[in-house]
Amino acid sequence: MTEPDGTEIGSTDAPTWGIELTPEHPPDRVAEIAAHAESEGFDVAFSSCHYFNRDPFVALSRMAGATEEIRLGPGVVNPYECHPVKLAGQAATIDEVSDGRAVFGVGAGDRSTLSNLGIDRDRPLRRVLETFDVARDLWAGDTVTHEGTFTARDASLNLEPAEIPVYVGAQGPHMLRMSAKHADGVLINAAHPRDLEWAADQIAQGKADRPAEHGEFEALAFASVSVAADEADAREAARPPVAFIAGGAADPVVERHDVDPDAVSAVSEALEQGDLGAAFDRVTPPMIDAFCIAGTTETVAERFEAALEYVDGIVVGSPLGPDLEDAVSRASEALERAT
Numbered sequence: 001m002t003e004p005d006g007t008e009i010g011s012t013d014a015p016t017w018g019i020e021l022t023p024e025h026p027p028d029r030v031a032e033i034a035a036h037a038e039s040e041g042f043d044v045a046f047s048s049c050h051y052f053n054r055d056p057f058v059a060l061s062r063m064a065g066a067t068e069e070i071r072l073g074p075g076v077v078n079p080y081e082c083h084p085v086k087l088a089g090q091a092a093t094i095d096e097v098s099d100g101r102a103v104f105g106v107g108a109g110d111r112s113t114l115s116n117l118g119i120d121r122d123r124p125l126r127r128v129l130e131t132f133d134v135a136r137d138l139w140a141g142d143t144v145t146h147e148g149t150f151t152a153r154d155a156s157l158n159l160e161p162a163e164i165p166v167y168v169g170a171q172g173p174h175m176l177r178m179s180a181k182h183a184d185g186v187l188i189n190a191a192h193p194r195d196l197e198w199a200a201d202q203i204a205q206g207k208a209d210r211p212a213e214h215g216e217f218e219a220l221a222f223a224s225v226s227v228a229a230d231e232a233d234a235r236e237a238a239r240p241p242v243a244f245i246a247g248g249a250a251d252p253v254v255e256r257h258d259v260d261p262d263a264v265s266a267v268s269e270a271l272e273q274g275d276l277g278a279a280f281d282r283v284t285p286p287m288i289d290a291f292c293i294a295g296t297t298e299t300v301a302e303r304f305e306a307a308l309e310y311v312d313g314i315v316v317g318s319p320l321g322p323d324l325e326d327a328v329s330r331a332s333e334a335l336e337r338a339t
Contacts, residue, residue: 016313023054031066038070040332046075064098076169078109079131088135107169112271180206191223196310224292238294243279245291247271257290304338
């Protein structure tokens with residue numbers, strides 16, 4: 001798999017700098033931040049995908065128009081809210097309007113937010129794998145018939161063939177191993193070195209079974225980051241993403257960090273009831289320590305350096321900080337110090 005300039009993805013020793021932008025802001029505003037991120041040296045920008053925010057693909061189209069080189073993709077979309085064939089077409093459209101810069105971030109989605117829509121996250125590992133397998137065939141110009149966790153009959157895309165890298169959003173052992181065996185990269189839903197070290201072991205097992213024709217593989221920490229001049233401000237801004245991470249964390253992850261499971265359950269219950277304010281208020285300091293990189297530029301740089309012992313790069317995940325432009329610049333500086 002190659003970059004738009006023809007270089008192999010994963011072929012450079014330089015860590016990848018990624019950023020997640022959340023379309024809680026209007027698309028034009030997100031595009032401004034993407035342009036700023038590109039000027040600060042970021043390699044790839046993901047638009048987060050939640051039903052309660054603006055459409056990620058609309059945001060990505062605006063981001064494409066505001067940038068020239070940075071790669072762009074959903075981060076991560078799930079194949080439950082939208083049919084996988086439709087997702088393949090949307091990703092191919094972003095590839096077209098960005099002149100070949102698209103990436104496809106796909107995962108099983110947040111169980112709590114899917115439950116708000118009455119969606120059962122059934123067979124997530126198989127659903128994700130089938131989604132990007134079918135997408136690759138569609139991007140190659142094939143007509144696809146598929147019967148599995150979803151159905152497609154004689155489906156094809158009225159678009160030029162494309163080669164789009166697939167990054168799987170993963171946290172659990174099976175999804176991590178599957179991504180290492182089949183995808184082009186993984187977005188590890190973790191910020192703490194303890195979690196990243198464990199994830200690296202799972203990825204190594206998957207890579208041991210990876211077919212040679214799949215080429216290089218890139219492991220990125222999709223880390224919630226909040227950075228500001230004042231540490232207290234940065235930690236306060238971290239509450240929303242930490243709530244979603246903690247609310248969806250598996251029991252072994254909670255145990256790994258010795259976080260109070262009752263406190264995690266309280267966050268999860270508030271999310272499932274759609275009470276976001278209560279969920280954010282129930283986030284505890286140990287949750288922020290475990291599930292986010294939050295603090296000043298110096299603190300964040302130290303955490304980035306520790307994370308890079310186990311991954312090929314870092315996606316600076318939402319919220320970034322209380323001031324977006326300042327946070328993007330500070331995150332870039334922290335990455336520069338760490339690398």
